[in-house]
Amino acid sequence: MxxxxxxxxxxxxxxxxxxxxxxxxxxxxxxxxxxxxxxxxxxxxxxxxxxxxxxxxxxxxxxxxxxxxxxxxxxxxxxxxxxxxxxxxxxxxxxxxxxxxxxxxxxxxxxxxxxxxxxxxxxxxxxxxxxxxxxxxxxxxxxxxxxxxxxxxxxxxxxxxxxxxxxxxxxxxxxxxxxxxxxxxxxxxxxxxxxxxxxxxxxxxxxxxxxxxxxxxxxxxxxxxxxxxxxxxxxxxxxxxxxxxxxxxxxxxxxxxxxxxxxxxxxxxxxxxxxxxxxxxxxxxxxxADVDPYEKMKLTLLNAGHSVLGILGALRGYTTIDEAVYNTEISTFLRLYMDEEVTPTLSDLEGVDLDKYKETLLHRFGNIYMKDQIDRICSESSAKFPIFVLPTVNAQLARQGSVDFAALVVAAWAIYSLGKDENQHDLIIKDVMQASLAKQAELAKENPSEFLELESIFGKLKTSETFVKAFTKAYNSISDNGVEQSVIAWNTSVLKHS
Structure with missing residues (x-):
């Protein structure tokens, strides 16, 4: 030129x-x-x-x-x-x-x-x-x-x-x-x-x-x-x-x-x-004075939000994060997950309008000009879930709060780990624990809670009757009805009581 x-x-x-x-x-x-x-x-x-x-x-x-x-x-x-x-x-x-x-x-x-x-x-x-x-x-x-x-x-x-x-x-x-x-x-x-x-x-x-x-x-x-x-x-x-x-x-x-x-x-x-x-x-x-609460906010909302969209979107056959956001049922699910399960675990966020922050995340994830690849977001999920998602689960269990939305995301990850999306197309899974995840995912087809036996990821979560029950219900729903119908059911169960 x-x-x-x-x-x-x-x-x-x-x-x-x-x-x-x-x-x-x-x-x-x-x-x-x-x-x-x-x-x-x-x-x-x-x-x-x-x-x-x-x-x-x-x-x-x-x-x-x-x-x-x-x-x-x-x-x-x-x-x-x-x-x-x-x-x-x-x-x-x-x-x-x-x-x-x-x-x-x-x-x-x-x-x-x-x-x-x-x-x-x-x-x-x-x-x-x-x-x-x-x-x-x-x-x-x-x-x-x-x-x-x-x-x-x-x-x-x-x-x-x-x-x-x-x-x-x-x-x-x-x-x-x-x-x-x-x-x-x-x-x-x-x-x-x-x-x-x-x-x-x-x-x-x-x-x-x-x-x-x-x-x-x-x-x-x-x-x-x-x-x-x-x-x-x-x-x-x-x-x-x-x-x-x-x-x-x-x-x-x-x-x-x-x-x-x-x-x-x-x-x-x-x-x-x-x-x-x-x-x-x-x-x-x-x-x-202390950045830890803000780090926690980012990890459990932004980073976890990416994983939620990535895993659910991958099963639906999407390739970029913005596609998952523009599925209104999935984006509603993410917002309810953030509101119902993550937000109650956060505190000491001086100077942060949490509702505005969560709304901003959905706009950021939906930026069609960024084209963030779902394969990238889902890579190394075995390292991401213990940092991004499971702390929310453990905190909610401790306070006897809801874990239903997180359980559905973990259940979707178990099905994702079988290596096929809902259209039976191969998923590109990049994870150092891919072999172990695939093995437990196969066992989970007979008994869903087998996926939670990976202690290096889930710790003692398999001993939580509350989480195992929520996880099993979510796993069976996705297996029988698919991601979208399951997400609709989860969204409806919260919205009708709000």
Missing amino acids: ENLIKLNQMNLAEVAKKISCPTYDRSKVKAGIVHVGIGGFHRAHEAFYTDQLLHDTSVTDWGICGVALLDFDTKIYNTLKAQDGLYTLIIKELDGTLTKRVIGSIVECLYAPENPMQVIDKMASPGIKIITLTITEGGYNYNEATEAFDFENPQIQYDLEHPDAPKTIFGYLTQALKRRKAKGLAITIQSCDNIKGNGDLAKRMLLSYVEKAEPELMAWIEDNVSFPNSMVDRITPATSPVDISNLNASSGIDDAWPVVCEPFHQWVIEDEFKAGRPAWETVGAQFV
Whole structure:
């Protein structure tokens, strides 16, 4: 395509004639944050909040230095470097329109494999007050089986032997903190990954490494480094070639790697910062004393809601989440599940309108322009159900509340685990426990409660007479009548009493 304007600082005034651009003077913005992991989610979330803060206020000391940590981050580093840290955020609105704006909060970019010491020095510099992370769950080097730091990882062993040329985040942070200790500079390390207790996990894993690598740092870290937990939320699918070509055609801008996201965004952060922080609350973030209730809300409403739609939708033969939402019986079922069974287990949600949040979830799930794949949502359900759904079941059993809706979802999962939808088409099941699930699902055809024998998933739930009865009733209903008629019956049983 001819006459495209290359996105970079030099062309920003020209680009601003096409779409919204930073109005602040980027040359005056200094990095106060080092962010490790400059992928799509960071650029749709923290960098977006920070860009808005720079727009709305006169602060100039909270820009972001983005660090590409891994060898395969070369492409994103080269792209952002060539574009002076600039990129287009494309928000796919619920009505199909695209809201486009250039984000300017990333004012420096570093490539760690090329110059590890430069990154360490940056992390240790006095101007940096916060180090933020989006390194994915695997980046925390956590062994699920032992619940401990994995010292068998060859890269960890390399870092222990080569402290001045590390490969992992733990090697970088340890050397940076060693230098900060020598300068008397406290700091905050803030995880922005979608992990429950993300700050607690970051602290525990880092201290495990430090205890072996630089044990004399342990006491100083306890006193001078904070690790606030946070809850992050914004659906950010991978940018497709179509997204890029649409941006080129509609705006005349040559952006090699824009970011696509939904309009919704949420960030709840524990207010524990050792060296100051941006006023992110002025642009929509929420600072709280304890993030746990908000994490629980997200896990049991948003994440569980995705699983409900995914499992029921898969059995109906749907391929994307929005299809399940636009089945009015399934969306009514989900709303009743959230109202009748999840909501009574939630508390201490200061500043949250729970009814509005639940309504917003249904709109988000129904965004036909996001096209979230049901296969993706249903993958690894054996890891998801114990975190997203079963805590609600156990809490409701403890308070002698309803478990009928959750029981139907678990029963649908048992039937899903047989590997066929209601049209007898094969389901694509991706789960490390797939063989065990399929075995118990076969046994459940004769005795439904056999599915609950998977103790690693269900714990002692099979001993609950209340749940087994509800589960068996739901299983038989789906087997005899199908998902839709069962959902209608469950919805009717609640609505006629309301």
